[in-house]
Amino acid sequence: MIRVSDSADALRPQPGECLAFDVNPVLNERPTHYCPGCHHGIAHRLVSEALHELGVARRAILVASVGCATFTYDYFNVDGLEAPHGRACAVATGVRRARPDAVVFTYQGDGDMAAIGLAESLHAANRGEKITTIFINNTVYGMTGGQMAPTTLVGQKTTTTCQGRSLSNEGGPVRLAEIMAQLDGVAYAARCALDSVKHVRAAKRAMRKAFEVQLDGLGFGFVELLSGCPTNWHLDPVAANRRIAEAMIPVFPLGVFKDATTTAPADAGQAKEAPRG
């Protein structure tokens, strides 16, 4: 439950932060096509800030996926390529192998990455491809109208599980950050949420880390972002934020599951404390 006083506290600038909105040159000024209250916009902003602050936009190549964020390349001022549904990590592998100096990232939904593209995603991670993957977990297939995703919560109603997802018929939600952390090639795996200022701040730090491990040649960087889809959840944006806090986080715990910059490989898979907000 997010109390107003928490949010107000969190809004105070932290050391090094400025509350005035600055124009980030990595994002262009085109209005996005996302629904009101959708978290794709916040996620874009976080990615762009990481690229800007690390000074790598000029050598960045974005591999877009298929989902609501297919058109993510319309908003980023970087070279971009469209991958077929689920194949972004394979396409990014090709890009990175062809251009070892590029900074390569994919931006994928939960259907894209954890269903149709699970094989490509896990194997790219396992090979330790020097790429960064942003995984938007909104528990539905947003673009096609709210069908069940691999991350749909047990009991959650979608257009293809009108009685609610059942463990016996559809299985349980896939926890990708934990799975990623098991793989030797993964240098950083974290799960963050975009429902509150505190969590967004933590996500910003995780995003930067996920790019830094690529730049340092340590391996695959992965950030899962619990994100709202007010449209297909049939909730207003505030209620959608509340759903993330109350229904999603208990099933998808926040935290850093692997960090090769601080963790010996033997500890891989042990969830660390969430990046603090």
Added chain:
Amino acid sequence: MNASQKERVLIKGNEAVAFGAVDAGCRCYFGYPITPQNEIPEALSVLLPENGGAFVQAESEVAASNMLLGAAACGIPAMTSSSGCGISLMQEAISYMAGSHVPGVIVNMQRGGPGLGDIGPSQGDYFQAVKGGGHGDHRNLVLAPATAQECYDLMFRAFALAFKYANPVMVLGDAIVGQIKEPVRREPPKDALRPEAVMALAKDWRLEGYGGRGEGAAPRLLKSVYLAEGALAGRNRLLMEKYAAMRAECAFEQTDTNDAELIVVAFGSIARIARSAIRRLRADGRKLGLFRPVTLYPFPAEALRALAPGRRFLVMEQNTGQMVEDVLLALNGAAAVSWHGVMPGLFIGADDLTEPILRALKEKKQ
């Protein structure tokens, strides 16, 4: 290239593909094992790292072909290879390459099908290769080698054409072409573009990070989705223009066609076997010729049509009847066409083709 490379080496067609690719400038290979093409990835797993390139054994042909999409979009000569069901799994990425103007090179050493089929020779993927193969309207440039030497030589043309048109190119061999071991001269064909010249063809569209083009350069985007009303129509018209321009690339070989009454039309290994049969029958005074398309798309229709007056044609192919449709379309009634199919998976010799050729000759005399 050093002097020793100019000597002839005894290698398989598949190995010739690998040498040809590296000498033509290929710097990335992505693939998944399948018989009868395994010598290609095996050779490239050694050759590419030696030449500063990257070799990745992918988790599937779906992944391999999408890795190719990514590497080729960067303007780096890159390829994959497979056969049978593996080529089916690549059709998604091939369609995206065509739709996004990306120059992937795909080698298909055909095996028998449908389904898991067998690992013998086949020309059963003709339709899949020359009519597009993936979803939506698209065409691949298709080159059909018949010898190990041609496997080597055509890799140069494959990369040059892929980059010239920013379009997928398929090299369509088969189990015989890939497995046959014969002397190959490892020397670029006289008309071959140098690798730097091939890569220069990509300078206007390759992805490299905008900084590579100087400060303030506009970002680039390669994509195939066009949702705005009318946008996809424009895109498909552009592709049609490109496919029309490709007609300039038609290549074929004709042997003894001048005095021929009957011309055998065949490609790849079957053309080679047919040539032996024709040679024997010509020694007996039969007026036979051979027309061998080297590009299957674009199909050398005009050259074939020019041969039509006063002649008859026999299409020989190792499938249940595919190229014969393109021959019929090309001739459009200008000459009689008969057909002989060798079933996929069979290994045949020239003896197996003499009887059908004699039969077709007799039909003509009736």
